[in-house]
Amino acid sequence: MPEHTELARQLAREAGKIIRDSLPLKKEISHKAAVDLVTDVDLKAEKIIVEGIARAFPDHAIVAEENHFDRSDHEWCWYVDPLDGTINYVHGIPHCSVSIALLHRGAPAASAVYDPFRDEMYHARAGAGAFLNDSPVAVSTTAALEDALLVTGFPYDRRENLGLYLPYFEHFLVNARDVRRFGSAALDLCYLACGRFDGFWEWKLQPWDTAAGWLIVTEAGGSVSDFNGDAYDPWSPRVLASNGLIKQEFIDHMGRIAAGS
Ligand code: IPD
Ligand code: CA
Ligand code: CA
Numbered sequence: 001m002p003e004h005t006e007l008a009r010q011l012a013r014e015a016g017k018i019i020r021d022s023l024p025l026k027k028e029i030s031h032k033a034a035v036d037l038v039t040d041v042d043l044k045a046e047k048i049i050v051e052g053i054a055r056a057f058p059d060h061a062i063v064a065e066e067n068h069f070d071r072s073d074h075e076w077c078w079y080v081d082p083l084d085g086t087i088n089y090v091h092g093i094p095h096c097s098v099s100i101a102l103l104h105r106g107a108p109a110a111s112a113v114y115d116p117f118r119d120e121m122y123h124a125r126a127g128a129g130a131f132l133n134d135s136p137v138a139v140s141t142t143a144a145l146e147d148a149l150l151v152t153g154f155p156y157d158r159r160e161n162l163g164l165y166l167p168y169f170e171h172f173l174v175n176a177r178d179v180r181r182f183g184s185a186a187l188d189l190c191y192l193a194c195g196r197f198d199g200f201w202e203w204k205l206q207p208w209d210t211a212a213g214w215l216i217v218t219e220a221g222g223s224v225s226d227f228n229g230d231a232y233d234p235w236s237p238r239v240l241a242s243n244g245l246i247k248q249e250f251i252d253h254m255g256r257i258a259a260g261s
Helices: 002-022 040-056 086-090 158-175 185-193 207-219 247-258
Strands: 029-033 036-039 061-064 076-084 097-104 107-115 120-125 130-132 149-152 178-180 199-203 223-225 238-242
Touching: 002 040, 002 076, 002 097, 002 107, 002 120, 036 040, 036 086, 040 061, 040 076, 040 097, 061 207, 076 086, 076 185, 076 207, 097 185, 097 207, 107 185, 107 207, 120 185, 120 207, 130 207, 149 158, 149 185, 158 178, 158 199, 158 247, 185 199, 185 207, 185 238, 199 247, 207 223, 207 238, 223 247, 238 247
Parallel strands: 061 076, 149 178, 149 199
Antiparallel strands: 029 036, 076 097, 097 107, 107 120, 120 130, 199 238, 223 238
C-alpha cells in the first residue's frame, strides 16, 4: 500500500537529517563487539523511526537493530537499520544510509533506503517498481562475470573467521572486473538496483541490513537469493544479489569456491 512506502520514506528522511547534521559533531561511541560499534546517533535515529511506525501502525511488529532485534512471526513486520555504515560514520566518511522495510507474511511489501549525504532516496513497493528520487531504476545489462563490478562486505566475526570469507574476495578479484567494499550493505543493494554494481554477496548480514534492498533490487529487475540460488530468507547467513543476467555464472563460481576448486 502506498502509505507504507510513504511512511518509510518520511521516517528515513527524518532520521537521515539527524545523521547528516551530526556527522561533524563528537559522537558517543560504544562497542557491541570488538569491531561492532554503536553511536548515540544510531540510537536517536532508531527512536524516531520506531516511534513513527508504532504511532502509524500500532498493531505491526518492529525488528530494529539496536533495541528491538528479536525475531517476530507477526503478519506485518518492519525491519529497521537506523544507520547502516556505522564504521564509516564514526570515521567521518559520508557513506551510510537509513534502511526501512515492511514485510507481509515474510515477503517484502514496501521499503526505503536513504543516503542523507547525497540526498538519494531509494524506494520500492511490491509490484510497483523501484525508484531513485522518484525516477524509475533498473539493474545493469552486464552479461558476463568477467565484465562485472561486484561489491561485498565482511561480517563482524571476521577476526575469528577470516579463512571462510577471504577465498570469495580473492576469487572475484581475479574473476570479475573488480570488487568494492563500501561499508553500507543497504546502499550496496541500492547501487546494484540502479545499475552501478552488477553483483553483491555477503555473509552474516541481518534482516535489517538487507530487507529494504531486497525489494529494491527485485523491483529493479534483479535477483536476490542464497549463494546456491535458493529463495532468499533475510534471516539466513548468506545473500547473493545480481542483475539476473550473471546470476547462474555467479552461483557456479560460489559453488566452486565452497568446494575449494
Ligand atoms: C554493516 C554494514 C556493512 C556490512 C556489515 C554490516 P552496520 O552494518 O552494512 O556494509 O559489511 O556486515 O553489519 O553495523 O553499519 O549497521
Ligand atoms: Ca547494518
Ligand atoms: Ca546499523
